[in-house]
Amino acid sequence: MRKSRILAAVAVGLAVPLATAVPASSHGHVTGPPSRAALCAAGTVKNCGEIQWEPQSVEGPKGFPTRGPADGTLCAGGNSRFAQLDDPRGGGWPTTRVSAGQRLTFTWKFTARHSTTSFSYYLTKPGYSATSKLTRANLDLAPFLKVPYNGAQPPTTLSHTATLPSGRSGHQVVLAVWEIADTGNAFYQCIDVTF
Structure with missing residues (x-):
């Protein structure tokens, strides 16, 4: 009896550190064309703060566009830890060259495969200032x-x-939203493009 209690205590003692060692913030991000999070993780863009280690963690409230993150915090999903993603950097984010009517493929990499409602892609309006x-x-x-x-x-x-x-020119931003089905959150990714 005593031996089984000791073994149970050891098992619990080992399980707690292992459970807490797995990051709860592992989810997904757009790798191609590279999102701002991916550019920071690759070291292409510097001074990104914590996002350089967690490009998959740009999570915020779902329901965009009627709900979700506040304006001005969309690229960081409303998460202040990743506020560097909301900084327009004077229009200096690296861009992917595109053209109106072009077929463009967006690739997500997932580190946690959540039950999913949908993926949505939005584009800035003509005249947007980067x-x-x-x-x-x-x-x-x-x-x-x-x-x-x-x-x-x-x-x-x-x-x-x-x-x-069509109807876009210059630096524009694609906002990609991965809406999760079984939580109150979604994942937000900003991708800078040049028409």
């Missing part, structure tokens, strides 16, 4: 691509291909 923080007022709030996922779990990588809208 020196401004991202707000609902400077986004077209009708997604140019929405992919329902009906509660399924995505694989470890997943790609969506969309036709980019």
